[in-house]
Amino acid sequence: MKIISIAILAIATMLNAHAFSNNQNSINGLLRIYGYLLGQDNSLKIIEESYPELKQSANISRLRFESSYPRLKEKASEMIIALGGEQGKKIIENINEKMAEQPPKTFLKNQAMLFLLTVSLRSEGKFDDKSTGELMLALNYFDNPEREISDKKYKKFNTKNEIKAKGLDLNIILPTSWSEQEGSSPNTIKSWTSEAGLGISMINLLVRNTDDTRTKAEVRRAVERKELDNMVHPKAVVNKITYAEVGMQPGWYAETEIQLQRLDLDLYTINKNLYILYDGKIIELGCASFGLLSKKDQLIKESTRVGDLCRLVFLSLMINNLYQ
Numbered sequence: 001m002k003i004i005s006i007a008i009l010a011i012a013t014m015l016n017a018h019a020f021s022n023n024q025n026s027i028n029g030l031l032r033i034y035g036y037l038l039g040q041d042n043s044l045k046i047i048e049e050s051y052p053e054l055k056q057s058a059n060i061s062r063l064r065f066e067s068s069y070p071r072l073k074e075k076a077s078e079m080i081i082a083l084g085g086e087q088g089k090k091i092i093e094n095i096n097e098k099m100a101e102q103p104p105k106t107f108l109k110n111q112a113m114l115f116l117l118t119v120s121l122r123s124e125g126k127f128d129d130k131s132t133g134e135l136m137l138a139l140n141y142f143d144n145p146e147r148e149i150s151d152k153k154y155k156k157f158n159t160k161n162e163i164k165a166k167g168l169d170l171n172i173i174l175p176t177s178w179s180e181q182e183g184s185s186p187n188t189i190k191s192w193t194s195e196a197g198l199g200i201s202m203i204n205l206l207v208r209n210t211d212d213t214r215t216k217a218e219v220r221r222a223v224e225r226k227e228l229d230n231m232v233h234p235k236a237v238v239n240k241i242t243y244a245e246v247g248m249q250p251g252w253y254a255e256t257e258i259q260l261q262r263l264d265l266d267l268y269t270i271n272k273n274l275y276i277l278y279d280g281k282i283i284e285l286g287c288a289s290f291g292l293l294s295k296k297d298q299l300i301k302e303s304t305r306v307g308d309l310c311r312l313v314f315l316s317l318m319i320n321n322l323y324q
Contacts, residue, residue, distance in 0.1 A: 025198040029135050030076050037073040038099055046104055047112045054112055061116045064123040069140050076139060134196035137177035146308040148175040164189045166207050166281060169320035174313060200291050201306045203313060206284040212277055219250040232256055244274060247322045251276035259293060266293035270303040274314045285317055
């Protein structure tokens, strides 16, 4: 399998030399998953041929995995081809050829039985490598990312022991396939990036100290009059803003887009943000799709793709301090 991994890395390098319209790290992730699943399929076939008495168990392990991750290898292949066209087809052929050139892997019977158990555990989302499991889920739910949460493939996050939470005890739920990182700013508690950290969408949770003590009526009036000072990014184009509440605490929901220039790069971000006022602080839960301005059309599609998922995350926000 190590040789196959080296071959896939070489093919990924070939991809790097071409300007695909999407995130390059995501493409490499697809190649990694395709090679991983190809190796799993071949290992199951070898076990069936080597140990006829394990054929039924091997088939059960295969069916369990396919039930949890239907057509996952085909999805990876189809996406690589969709992104690369003829080159994508050649890449798939190249990976298959490299796999076929390798000498058949041999299993002792106890190793074969352990591998069948491993495949069954993978069907339950239990992978030796966390990022591999996250990538599998990301690909599995790519067309309907909100289903990852509705299918209970989510993780819970609580801020009780987070210094940046400034004493607030908050709960949210997040899709398992979105990788967690420490917040990059003094007020950002955590960030989560799509596609196991390889994607172009991010969820951020922030808490800032403010002197904002507006009542529900005052916040509602500011939203209705579009008095947006200190309510959205000063350079943002506001596409939508509405009054919102969490636990009877006033706030607002905003959809914006921002164009910025960093060094010689023109950047573009589409944002969906929920803001809640509580105890002299503002809680901000944001979902952003970001990249180069030249990729604006792709970023708009990506923001639409993850939109319903982001709304489920917003709906999960709970301020536990209210009930303590």
